[in-house]
Amino acid sequence: MDPSHGCRYSKREIELIALDVLKKEYPNKLSRPIDIDRIVYNHGGVDDIRPIPLLEDKFQVSAILYVKENGKADILVDEDTLDFQHTRASFSIAHEFGHIVLHKEVWSRCKTIEDSIALHRRINRSYKFIEGTANWFAGAILVPFPILGKDVREIYAGLVKIYGFDADLICHKMYSDLAKGYGVSPEAMRIRLSVLDIQKKIESALHYKSPYIGP
Numbered sequence: 001m002d003p004s005h006g007c008r009y010s011k012r013e014i015e016l017i018a019l020d021v022l023k024k025e026y027p028n029k030l031s032r033p034i035d036i037d038r039i040v041y042n043h044g045g046v047d048d049i050r051p052i053p054l055l056e057d058k059f060q061v062s063a064i065l066y067v068k069e070n071g072k073a074d075i076l077v078d079e080d081t082l083d084f085q086h087t088r089a090s091f092s093i094a095h096e097f098g099h100i101v102l103h104k105e106v107w108s109r110c111k112t113i114e115d116s117i118a119l120h121r122r123i124n125r126s127y128k129f130i131e132g133t134a135n136w137f138a139g140a141i142l143v144p145f146p147i148l149g150k151d152v153r154e155i156y157a158g159l160v161k162i163y164g165f166d167a168d169l170i171c172h173k174m175y176s177d178l179a180k181g182y183g184v185s186p187e188a189m190r191i192r193l194s195v196l197d198i199q200k201k202i203e204s205a206l207h208y209k210s211p212y213i214g215p
């Protein structure tokens with residue numbers, strides 16, 4: 001399928017699809033960090049996650065996917081990223097997995113790395129909504145909103161007790177503590193809190209020197 005026909009999802013739809021995938025792996029209780037490799041390997045649309053030496057040096061991407069003759073996808077990840085940058089590798093895997101869950105038909109004709117790179121460049125030029133959708137999915141699956149709110153409230157209450165209401169310090173420590181817990185980068189966590197409007201609640205609580213964040 002041409003990327004111009006790729007399905008357009010609302011943010012709410014992406015959150016719900018990610019939660020649906022999570023529920024299959026965590027039927028009783030979500031626990032962090034989310035094991036994205038396990039989720040991907042157990043998904044019927046994926047065969048393998050494979051390290052590729054020098055993928056990023058050659059093609060300027062940390063991960064890419066292609067679809068094999070059996071109709072299943074392989075997610076290819078830059079070997080150094082996989083070995084030495086775990087949070088980045090997890091996010092890249094979750095992003096590519098998002099393409100498989102949400103737009104697999106767009107990749108159906110990508111049989112080689114070169115096919116996928118050409119498609120990736122075309123999408124980045126003209127169909128950025130597909131990349132935006134996969135990034136949102138990656139955030140939603142690695143940092144699920146049903147458990148994030150409770151963690152934010154607990155960590156905030158603990159931090160302000162120790163450090164007071166210095167907004168820069170508290171935000172910095174929150175991103176870093178939450179990021180560690182969820183196995184993502186502090187920057188990915190900052191973006192996730194911002195797009196879910198949780199950041200505003202944190203800032204408001206700090207502004208009013210509240211010891212707690214409201215629900």
Ligand SMILES: [Zn+2]
Binds near residue numbers: 095096134
């Ligand atoms: Zn992508």
